[in-house]
Amino acid sequence: MPELVEVELSRRWLQARSAGRVVVRVEALDPGLDLLPLTGARLGDWWRHGKQLGVPFTPPAPWPQHPRAAELGERPQLLAHLGMTGRWALATAVERHARLRLALDDGATLSFIDPRRFGEARLGSASNAEALRARLGPDAWDLPPDGPALSRAFGRSRVPLHHALMDQRRLAGLGNIAAAEVAYRAGVDPARPGDTLTVGEWARVARAIADHLAFVFDAESGEEVVYLTAGGANPFLVYGRAVCPGCSTALVRRVARGRSITLCPALCRAPEPRVASA
Numbered sequence: 001m002p003e004l005v006e007v008e009l010s011r012r013w014l015q016a017r018s019a020g021r022v023v024v025r026v027e028a029l030d031p032g033l034d035l036l037p038l039t040g041a042r043l044g045d046w047w048r049h050g051k052q053l054g055v056p057f058t059p060p061a062p063w064p065q066h067p068r069a070a071e072l073g074e075r076p077q078l079l080a081h082l083g084m085t086g087r088w089a090l091a092t093a094v095e096r097h098a099r100l101r102l103a104l105d106d107g108a109t110l111s112f113i114d115p116r117r118f119g120e121a122r123l124g125s126a127s128n129a130e131a132l133r134a135r136l137g138p139d140a141w142d143l144p145p146d147g148p149a150l151s152r153a154f155g156r157s158r159v160p161l162h163h164a165l166m167d168q169r170r171l172a173g174l175g176n177i178a179a180a181e182v183a184y185r186a187g188v189d190p191a192r193p194g195d196t197l198t199v200g201e202w203a204r205v206a207r208a209i210a211d212h213l214a215f216v217f218d219a220e221s222g223e224e225v226v227y228l229t230a231g232g233a234n235p236f237l238v239y240g241r242a243v244c245p246g247c248s249t250a251l252v253r254r255v256a257r258g259r260s261i262t263l264c265p266a267l268c269r270a271p272e273p274r275v276a277s278a
């Protein structure tokens with residue numbers, strides 16, 4: 001499932017392949033993704049905020065006559081997210097699960113491939129894009145929080161740490177994998193309510209967020225997104241694992257607010273961030 005790093009790698013890929021290019025043809029293989037007004041549009045620079053992607057575009061010249069021109073405005077955007085399984089790739093003859101294809105003026109065709117179909121690509125106005133971003137907290141990578149910032153955001157809440165870290169309205173980009181890994185790296189029980197963490201623990205959580213994200217950027221070697229859990233070796237410290245890499249004790253699962261949370265019963269802190277990939 002895409003979290004901040006996979007979405008950022010998608011952004012870089014889309015930026016390299018499509019920024020400044022004109023969309024010459026839109027193929028909506030899934031009628032739910034209606035991007036036909038993009039035909040003839042020139043794409044600008046892709047942005048990412050948490051798990052949300054967007055790109056402003058310059059509409060084609062006859063835009064004022066377009067039926068959606070009034071609604072989308074002068075500086076419309078393509079707004080997209082990857083859902084649970086989405087990824088962007090160059091179109092191939094054999095691909096399955098493509099929901100959308102954008103043919104560009106340099107001859108390349110981009111496909112949005114999304115087997116489980118929870119992803120999204122839609123058009124919006126500049127103010128739609130602003131409203132979308134206003135609902136998100138600071139991006140966990142671009143604006144990494146320090147201990148005091150985390151304490152301000154979550155330190156008066158009864159919400160378990162694991163759930164707090166996934167609250168996109170307060171901190172954007174972390175998902176279920178990051179929440180498990182961050183709590184483990186920080187040596188804090190992820191089921192503890194935010195209002196029980198000390199200043200020192202929040203500082204460790206902040207450090208762990210930065211370390212986890214840097215680690216995943218490092219582990220994702222290719223330029224196209226391959227979900228790390230979709231095959232090959234699991235690089236994570238506790239996510240998807242049975243045994244603690246620090247003390248070799250069996251990891252335990254605890255249910256908090258309907259979510260199963262994995263932790264080391266000894267609350268180990270990862271001895272080395274890279275231990276799991278060794």
Ligand SMILES: [Zn+2]
Nearest residue numbers: 244247264268
């Ligand atoms: Zn342990």
